[in-house]
Amino acid sequence: MYFKYIKSESIEVRDSVIQGKGVFAVKKIRKGQRIIEYIGERISPEEETDRYDDESMDRHHTFLFAIDDKVTIDAGRIGNDAKYVNHSCEPNCEAVDEEGRIFVEAIKTIQPGTELFYDYAFEQEPPLTQELIDMYPCRCGTKKCRGTILKVAEQSKPQKQTVKKRK
Numbered sequence: 001m002y003f004k005y006i007k008s009e010s011i012e013v014r015d016s017v018i019q020g021k022g023v024f025a026v027k028k029i030r031k032g033q034r035i036i037e038y039i040g041e042r043i044s045p046e047e048e049t050d051r052y053d054d055e056s057m058d059r060h061h062t063f064l065f066a067i068d069d070k071v072t073i074d075a076g077r078i079g080n081d082a083k084y085v086n087h088s089c090e091p092n093c094e095a096v097d098e099e100g101r102i103f104v105e106a107i108k109t110i111q112p113g114t115e116l117f118y119d120y121a122f123e124q125e126p127p128l129t130q131e132l133i134d135m136y137p138c139r140c141g142t143k144k145c146r147g148t149i150l151k152v153a154e155q156s157k158p159q160k161q162t163v164k165k166r167k
């Protein structure tokens with residue numbers, strides 16, 4: 001069913017334990033369960049550049065999910081609860097690309113009251129500079145924290161977010 005994952009009765013949006021809003025389980029979510037689709041407008045890299053200028057933001061903060069180098073989902077204007085799922089370097093969910101649609105799925109059993117996270121893994125070509133790390137910081141506080149939501153590009157992984165090349 002096409003609209004099955006637009007809203008989930010298993011989650012709700014509350015204040016995050018890290019920052020801003022976050023998504024929390026209100027029911028037990030089993031490992032492997034598909035929770036919600038990342039809904040938004042599908043825009044091109046050109047539209048993305050027109051809407052968001054990284055240079056003018058001191059911290060990167062948008063509701064963008066880049067599927068590939070042609071299509072980005074922008075949940076800033078039209079979106080659902082999926083856009084509030086925060087990043088963690090040690091997440092309990094993952095974002096799965098299924099024919100160009102993005103679904104948040106549990107990779108562990110999640111108890112009610114637990115905040116949901118996936119690894120944004122913003123793709124970045126090496127080298128990872130301090131300037132980039134400062135612009136895309138991570139404060140997830142887990143043992144595996146990389147200090148940034150960026151991840152150096154690996155060709156083997158098909159789905160991930162991308163970061164615009166900075167000039």
Ligand SMILES: [Zn+2]
Pocket residue numbers: 088089090138139140141142144145146147148
């Ligand atoms: Zn982290």
